[in-house]
Amino acid sequence: MKFRCERDALLDALAVVGRAAGTRGGYQLVLSGVHLSLDGDDLALTATDRELTIRKHLTVAGGENGEAVVTARLAGDVVRSLEAGSVNVAVNEEGIHIESARSEFSLQTMGAEDFPQISDVEGDSVVIGAEGLLTALRQVVRAASADESRPVLTGVLLAAEEAGLRLVTTDSYRLALCDLPGLEVLGSEQSVLVPSRALQEVIRLLGDVEQVSVRFSEREASFSLNSVTIMTRLIEGDFPSYQGLIPSHQPNRLTVNREEFINAVKRVRLMAQDSTPIRLDMSATGLDLSATTQDVGRANETVDASFEGEDLVVAFNPEYLLDGAEAAPGQEIVLHTVDALKPAVIRAPEYEEFLYLLMPVRIN
Structure with a gap:
């Protein structure tokens, strides 16, 4: 097998498919490799761990058809180390040879016959x-x-x-x-x-x-x-x-600017260490966020918000809370709650298609 292509194109292809390569050794060592198959000017790169398979086709200047399997991570590292420009690749009985400018590498290959046969998924x-x-x-x-x-x-x-x-x-x-x-x-x-x-x-x-x-x-x-x-x-x-997990009725409704809320949570969570939750104190006057970790410190921030319902203090895992706010579309988010123990729901006004439910953390 022989072909020529640009370093950046080959590096991108190896990076894309390499994420599917396996990491286990032993008899599955071949799964740590990327399978290269050249047919004319079409180079197909494939990696799999039997659960996930990624294949990418790359147009190259083909010289001689063939196939080979080379360790995905090492091949990527080698190509990444090369200067930008043209790369020549050749495979023979001794292994795979990669040349670019004044750099030359020879890598051992694995048996292509041991690489799993990957069939296209059937169906329309x-x-x-x-x-x-x-x-x-x-x-x-x-x-x-x-x-x-x-x-x-x-x-x-x-x-x-x-x-x-x-x-x-x-x-x-x-x-x-x-x-x-x-x-x-x-x-x-x-x-x-x-x-x-x-x-x-x-x-x-x-x-x-x-x-x-x-x-x-x-x-x-x-x-x-x-x-x-x-x-x-x-x-x-x-x-x-x-x-059945999604509450049908949640009397409390907090409406807040999404970006302001996200930034406030990011700041307050700096003091939410060792599995410490973030507390949300919701009332008619707005929203107060706080977190306290013993022997570390305390953070508190007030955020402008509109609240409808009975005053409520509820706590959440800061990462889960932040994920929900970041996932929500639009400029505002609405936090629907029942009490401090029942599931809360984050929604986005004008985006009924989205819903994010999270369980509160019990606090004293």
């Missing part, structure tokens, strides 16, 4: 706008769990609703929900559970495209964005029944 493709999907994913993915011991909570539920597509995540302490009206991606009443890790990779790439092609099979999903395809296994299991 649906082309959707990237902007709306990107907004929705940014709003919900942050609330997915990172605890692999409960796999269903690490996924994003995509469910077909009468109005369109609904995305939901929860880690049992908070829940994020976003509707995409009019979007038909799944069959009637169908739902799938997509790993949040895969969708985080989709988020990285959606900002550079206008459309994305989506496919769902019984056990897999794929997202094609120009020259990149992200494939992932769907999570098996039942997503928690979340509808």
Whole structure:
């Protein structure tokens, strides 16, 4: 295999697919590699850990067709170290040789025959706008769990609703929900559970495209964005029944400027250490934020806000609270509460499609 391409283009391709490369050794050592396959002027780079697969096509000046597997991280580091300009790559029995200007590297390769055979996801493709999907994913993915011991909570539920597509995540302490009206991606009443890790990779790439092609099979999903395809296994299991968690009546309503609230929370959380929550004191006079950590210090800040309901003091995990405020669209957010112990809901005026629920922290 021989080809020539620009350093920056090759580096970008290695960085994109390398995020799917596995990190385990032993008999799965080949999964730490990136598979290179040249056909004419088309170079396909693929990496997988069997759960997530990323493939990118790159147009190069092809010289001799072939394939090879090289350690993803090392190949990326080598190409990154090169000066900008043309890079020549050649593969023979001794390994892969990378030359640029006066630099030359020779890397050991792994058996291409040991690399998993990756098939395209079966099923009809649906082309959707990237902007709306990107907004929705940014709003919900942050609330997915990172605890692999409960796999269903690490996924994003995509469910077909009468109005369109609904995305939901929860880690049992908070829940994020976003509707995409009019979007038909799944069959009637169908739902799938997509790993949040895969969708985080989709988020990285959606900002550079206008459309994305989506496919769902019984056990897999794929997202094609120009020259990149992200494939992932769907999570098996039942997503928690979340509808009953959303309060139907919340008498207290706090309306506050979103940016001012976010900045205040960021400042006050500096004193919310060692799992200390942030306290919100809501009354007709406005909003007071505070946090106290013993032997560290205390922070307090007053924020202009409109409050309707009975005076209430409620506390939240500062990171979860900040995530909800940052995910909300628009210039204002509304915090709906019942009391200091029941779930609170962050909404955005004029954006009924968004909802972020979080559990309060019990305080003395």
